[in-house]
Amino acid sequence: MPTPIKRLVIVGGGSAGWMSAAMLSKLFPSQLHISLIESDDIGTVGVGEATIPPILLFNQALGIKEADFIRATQGTFKLGIQFENWGVLGDKYMHAFGDIGKDLGLTSFHHFWLRAQQLGYKDSYWDYSPCYQAAIADKFAPLHQLQGTPFKQLSYAYHFDASLYAATLRQLSEKQNVTRIEGKIASVTQHQTSGDIQSLVLESGQVIQGDLFIDCSGFRALLAEQSLKTGYVEWSHWLPCNRALAVPSAKLRAPRPYTRAIAHQAGWQWRIPLQHRTGNGLVYCSDFMSDESAQQHLLRNLEGEALAEPRPIRFTTGRRKMQWHKNCISLGLASGFLEPLESTSLHLIQSGIIRLAKLFPATTDYASQRDLYNRQSATEFEQIRDFIILHYHQTQREDSEFWQHCRTMSIPDSLANKIELFRHSAIVQKEQDDLFSEVAWQQVMLGQNLKPQNFHPLANQVPAEKLQQFMIDLKLIVADIVGKLPSHQHSLEQLMARA
8 A cells, every 4th residue: 555755864965965855855845754864974075066057946946045155165157168188189169058149040050150161251159159258258247138139148057165065955954854864874674575675774773764765875876776786877888987086276366167178198187166276186097097197197287286185086987777766766976977077967966856856756656757757867867978978989189099999989879870960961969858958069069070061051041241240240249248247256256245
């Protein structure tokens, strides 16, 4: 007989655990009793310091004011991710947020830009991106509307200290009656017939019972894998990087409003500017770079003095076979791992929480919700996977064995079809519910030198002289928008003064 879901137990804190606790306690204040088990003796990975624009909606839903958030997390603003050395050594482009140019009728702007290139115009595709032009000028203002222009808004996200974000969400959660339980789990009790988790026994002897469990225990996947043996779908044959080093460094300059992803001989390095420091990390493949060489490369390429010893992280790219297995939902690193190249780590947590909230079961008869959750989660992981593979595969680098491997490796059919379609016609095959927009796909493909053979014939309908004026006008509008923006540092100071 199905019974009501009343007791929700979250295993693990960090970003995943406290994001889950904060949102679900906000949405189900009277229906659920939520407990979160964590130990101060167990550290968190905490590499998710760069985000994408949907994080704004998550914070807004929780009632967190932007000024309070920026102050509490030492946050800065982010207008995109700059990729350096990914196509060939010396190349540089940005996956900028927001719109680029203006579509005309049924035809995407980049088709008109491609036609203009054919006619001899030399302007970069990114000359028509307000976010890119603001980013490289170190300018920013939280503009949610760009009135009087063809552009909808200045789309942005954040850089922040993930541990401080977790602490902020913990305070919010406890105000919303989430019970935090300090301790380590000694054993897991499962139902003899169904295999569902019934209770968790702590080292202290305390027994925590629940109806539904969320596993936020990181790579250990204490419930999803160690107890339930869910299994794992591995993607290292497409994404061979398997290690990372993370280290904070001293701040040397005003923070840039964008993330940097700098490719090296066997992977890439991130730089994430916060108010008080810079977050750095090196992602690499141990088949092509030793741990010692990786550490030397990372420390040699810091902008400021290292503030700690580099922290090693080992991972296998992929996802849990089922992210909702029996009565356990895995989130964060317990659910799978996609390297943070496109800043999707925290977003996958956010997306999983919102998906769970939408499908949250009233009773223990939830097989249909669970199946839908798993299908949607798998699709989301696979679509993000393909986008990340694109960066590695669409390279012309031949200077190292790693890049030769990436350039010549087999790729999923789903991605191969996208690349071939864009190469032939400049059309982006965007799947339903794909996290990344057509403009995002266009930027990576064009930025890494994938040149379309054709553009849409409708772009020929605009006379050459009108097309020229259209491009000139758009470029002037972008310059006017950016020219009126204050510096990123000034906007931070103003926001902090109001906090």
